Amino acid sequence: xxEDEVAIRRFLRSSLDRKEYELVEAxxxxxxxxxxxxxxxxxxxxxxxxxDMDGVEVARSIRDWSAVPIIVLSARGREQDKVDAxxxxxDDYLTKxxxxxxxxxxxxxxxxxxxxxxASETVLEVEDVRIDLSLRQVLRGGxxxxxxxxxxxxxxxxxxxxxxxxxxxQLLHEVWGPGYESxxxxxxxxxxxxxxxxxxxxxxxxxxxxxxxxxYRLKA
Amino acid sequence: xxxxxTAIGYLLHGQVDPANLIMIYLAGVxxxxxxxGRGESVLCSVLSVxxxxxxxxxxxxxxxxxxxxxxxxxxxxxxxxxxxSDLTQRVNERERRTxxxxxxxxxxxxxxxxxxxxxxxxxxIREVFDADSAVMLAEAGLESIGVSRTGFxxxxxxxxxAQWSLTHSEGAGKGTPVHSDASGLYLxxxxxxxxxxxxxxxxxxxxxxxxxxxxxxxxxxxAMGMERAVLAKESxxxxxxxxxxxxxxxxxxSISHDLRTPLTAIAGAASSLQSGxxxxxxxxxxxxxxxxxxxxxVQNLLDMTRLQSGEVNPRVEWNSVEEIVGNALAHAKExxxxxxxxxxxxxxxxxxxxxxxxxxxxxxNLLENVSTHTPAGSPVEISVDxxxxxxxINVADHGxxxxxxxxxxxxxxFFRREIKSEGQGFGLGLAxxxxxxxxxxxLIWVENRPDPPGALFxxxxxxxxxxxxxxxx
Numbered sequence: 001x002x003e004d005e006v007a008i009r010r011f012l013r014s015s016l017d018r019k020e021y022e023l024v025e026a027x028x029x030x031x032x033x034x035x036x037x038x039x040x041x042x043x044x045x046x047x048x049x050x051x052d053m054d055g056v057e058v059a060r061s062i063r064d065w066s067a068v069p070i071i072v073l074s075a076r077g078r079e080q081d082k083v084d085a086x087x088x089x090x091d092d093y094l095t096k097x098x099x100x101x102x103x104x105x106x107x108x109x110x111x112x113x114x115x116x117x118x119a120s121e122t123v124l125e126v127e128d129v130r131i132d133l134s135l136r137q138v139l140r141g142g143x144x145x146x147x148x149x150x151x152x153x154x155x156x157x158x159x160x161x162x163x164x165x166x167x168x169x170q171l172l173h174e175v176w177g178p179g180y181e182s183x184x185x186x187x188x189x190x191x192x193x194x195x196x197x198x199x200x201x202x203x204x205x206x207x208x209x210x211x212x213x214x215x216y217r218l219k220a
Numbered sequence: 221x222x223x224x225x226t227a228i229g230y231l232l233h234g235q236v237d238p239a240n241l242i243m244i245y246l247a248g249v250x251x252x253x254x255x256x257g258r259g260e261s262v263l264c265s266v267l268s269v270x271x272x273x274x275x276x277x278x279x280x281x282x283x284x285x286x287x288x289x290x291x292x293x294x295x296x297x298x299x300x301x302x303x304x305s306d307l308t309q310r311v312n313e314r315e316r317r318t319x320x321x322x323x324x325x326x327x328x329x330x331x332x333x334x335x336x337x338x339x340x341x342x343x344x345i346r347e348v349f350d351a352d353s354a355v356m357l358a359e360a361g362l363e364s365i366g367v368s369r370t371g372f373x374x375x376x377x378x379x380x381x382a383q384w385s386l387t388h389s390e391g392a393g394k395g396t397p398v399h400s401d402a403s404g405l406y407l408x409x410x411x412x413x414x415x416x417x418x419x420x421x422x423x424x425x426x427x428x429x430x431x432x433x434x435x436x437x438x439x440x441x442x443a444m445g446m447e448r449a450v451l452a453k454e455s456x457x458x459x460x461x462x463x464x465x466x467x468x469x470x471x472x473x474s475i476s477h478d479l480r481t482p483l484t485a486i487a488g489a490a491s492s493l494q495s496g497x498x499x500x501x502x503x504x505x506x507x508x509x510x511x512x513x514x515x516x517x518v519q520n521l522l523d524m525t526r527l528q529s530g531e532v533n534p535r536v537e538w539n540s541v542e543e544i545v546g547n548a549l550a551h552a553k554e555x556x557x558x559x560x561x562x563x564x565x566x567x568x569x570x571x572x573x574x575x576x577x578x579x580x581x582x583x584x585n586l587l588e589n590v591s592t593h594t595p596a597g598s599p600v601e602i603s604v605d606x607x608x609x610x611x612x613i614n615v616a617d618h619g620x621x622x623x624x625x626x627x628x629x630x631x632x633x634f635f636r637r638e639i640k641s642e643g644q645g646f647g648l649g650l651a652x653x654x655x656x657x658x659x660x661x662x663l664i665w666v667e668n669r670p671d672p673p674g675a676l677f678x679x680x681x682x683x684x685x686x687x688x689x690x691x692x693x
Contacts, residue, residue, distance in 0.1 A: 099491030
C-alpha cells in the first residue's frame with residue numbers, strides 16, 4: 001500500500017489483516033517504488049495524491065518492469081488522473097471514500113485477472129446473459145442475441161476483462177483501432193445498443209456499467 | 221532709487237559728461253521696473269527725468285529744457301521702464317503659473333482617490349484664480365465629486381453648459397461663445413481615453429485669456445490625474461482579486477484534503493464494522509452511511525465554490541441522456557433506499573453536447589432533494605421528453621410540493637425549506653443545479669403537479685444542430 005495518510009493506512013491494516021492479507025506500507029512514492037521491487041507484492045494499492053511524486057508516474061514506473069496488479073485510489077473530481085493512471089497501466093481504481101467491501105471486490109477481480117492471463121475462461125454468465133467467447137455467441141434467456149461485429153467486439157473485450165474498468169481510450173483502440181481513441185461518442189451509441197439488446201432496463205443497467213468520466217465496466 | 225541715482229550723479233558731476241549721467245538714472249529705472257509694477261517704474265522714470273533736468277541740464281535749478289534732445293532722453297527712459305516692467309511682469313506671471321501647476325501636480329500625485337485629486341485642484345484654483353470651482357465626472361452622471369467650500373449653483377443653464385462641454389470636449393459657459401449666459405465656465409477634462417468629466421469654475425470677474433489658458437492646463441492635468449487614479453485603482457483591484465483567488469484555491473484544496481482524508485478513514489473503518497454482528501453491524505452501517513452523506517455535503521460545498529468562482533470549465537462532449545440518468549440513479553442508490561424509481565425514456569434519444577458529470581450532478585442533487593423532502597418510501601419518477609430544440613428531463617416526487625411563491629427561491633444559495641427539520645445539508649444542492657444549467661445555456665425550474673400531488677422539477681438542455689457521425693457495423 002502506497003499512501004501518505006496514516007489514518008487510511010491504519011484502517012486498511014486492520015481491515016485487510018483480518019481478511020488474511022499481509023500489508024506492506026510505504027508512506028511516499030520513492031519508498032513505494034523501492035518496496036514494489038524488494039517486497040514482491042501480489043497487488044499494489046496506490047494513492048494518487050502522494051507528497052513526493054505524481055501517483056501516475058509511480059504507476060508507470062512499476063508497469064515498466066512488473067505486471068503486478070495496481071489499484072489506484074483517488075478523490076472524486078480527479079477523473080483525468082484516474083484515466084491517466086489506467087492508461088499508464090493501472091488495473092483499476094476506487095474513488096475515496098470507499099467501503100472495504102468494494103475494495104476487496106476490486107482486489108479479487110484484479111488478482112483473478114492477473115492469474116488467468118494465459119488460460120482465460122471462455123464463458124461468462126451474468127444475469128440472464130451468457131457470453132461464449134470461443135463460439136462467439138451471446139445468449140439472453142437461452143435465446144441467441146444478434147450483435148453487429150463491433151457490438152460483439154466491444155462486449156467481448158469487456159467480458160475478457162470482466163470486473164475491471166476499461167477506459168474510453170482503451171475500448172476505442174481495441175474496437176476501432178488506432179486513430180479513433182477520442183471518438184467517445186462511438187462508445188455512447190454502441191453501449192446504448194448493447195444495453196438495449198442485453199439489459200432489462202437500459203437506463204438502470206445491471207452489468208454493462210458506466211464509470212462516469214473514465215470508461216466502462218462489465219460487472220463480473 | 222531716483223534719490224540714489226541723483227546722489228551718485230552729483231558726486232560724478234563735472235567729471236562725467238551729462239549724457240553718461242543719464243545711464244545712472246536708466247540703471248535705477250531698470251532696477252525699479254524689474255522689482256516693482258508698471259506704475260512704480262513709470263513714476264521712477266518721471267522722477268528721474270525731472271531730477272536730471274533740474275540738477276544737471278542747463279539752466280541748472282530749473283525745469284526748463286534748453287536742449288530739446290533731452291526730450292528724447294526722457295522718451296527712451298520711459299520706454300525702457302515700460303518695456304522692462306512689462307517683461308518682468310510676464311516672467312513673474314509665467315513663474316506663478318509654473319509654480320501653481322507644480323503645486324497642483326504635486327498635490328494630485330499625493331492623492332490616490334479621485335475625490336482627493338478633485339479637492340487638490342479646487343484648492344489650487346481657489347488660490348491661483350480666487351474662484352470657486354467643482355469637478356464633475358461623466359461616470360457619475362456629471363454629479364460633482366468635489367465642490368469648493370462656498371458651494372456651486374446647479375441650475376438647468378449650468379448643467380446644459382456642462383453637458384455641452386462634456387459631449388463636445390470644448391469649453392463652454394461664461395467667457396466662451398457657447399452657453400455664455402451661464403454663470404460658470406466649463407472646461408472638458410480630456411483624458412487619453414476620451415473626456416472623463418468637466419471642470420466647472422465660477423469666475424469672480426471675466427478671466428483674461430492667459431488665465432483661461434492656465435485653467436485649461438489645469439483641466440488637462442486634472443484629467444490625467446483622474447485617469448491615473450482609475451488605473452491605480454484597477455491595478456490594485458486586480459492584485460486583490462489575484463490574492464483572494466489564491467487564498468480561495470488554497471482553502472479549497474485544504475478543505476478537500478483535510479475533510480476527505482478523515483472521511484475516507486471513518487467510512488472505511490465503519491465499512492469494516494459492517495461485517496460484524498448485531499449492534500456493531502448496526503452502528504457500523506450508521507457511521508458508514510452518514511459519513512457518505514457528509515461526503516456529499518463536502519462535495520457540494522467544493523463544487524459550489526468552484527462553480528461560483530468560474531473555475532470549472534465544463535468538459536463538453538457527446539453524451540447519452542440514458543447513461544447520465546443511469547449514472548445519477550446508480551449514485552443515488554443509497555439515498556433512494558426503499559423507493560420505487562420509474563424511468564420513462566425512449567431508446568432513440570439523440571446524443572447531447574454537455575459535461576456528463578455536471579448534468580449527472582444536477583440529477584443527483586434533484587434526487588437528493590427528493591430523498592430529504594418527501595416521505596420515506598414514496599416513489600419518484602424520471603422521464604425524458606425529446607422536443608424540437610431541446611431535451612427536457614423531468615423528476616417528479618410524491619411529497620408536499622413547493623410552498624406557493626417559493627418556486628424560484630429554492631434555487632437560491634443557502635435557501636432551506638422547513639428550517640426546523642434535520643438532515644438537509646447546507647441548502648446548496650439546488651443552487652448548484654441552477655449554476656450548472658446556466659453553464660450549459662439550459663434551464664431548471666419547478667412546479668407543483670396536482671395529480672398525483674408532488675413537486676415536478678424540469679431541466680432543459682439545448683439540442684445540438686446535428687448528431688455526430690458514428691460508423692455502423
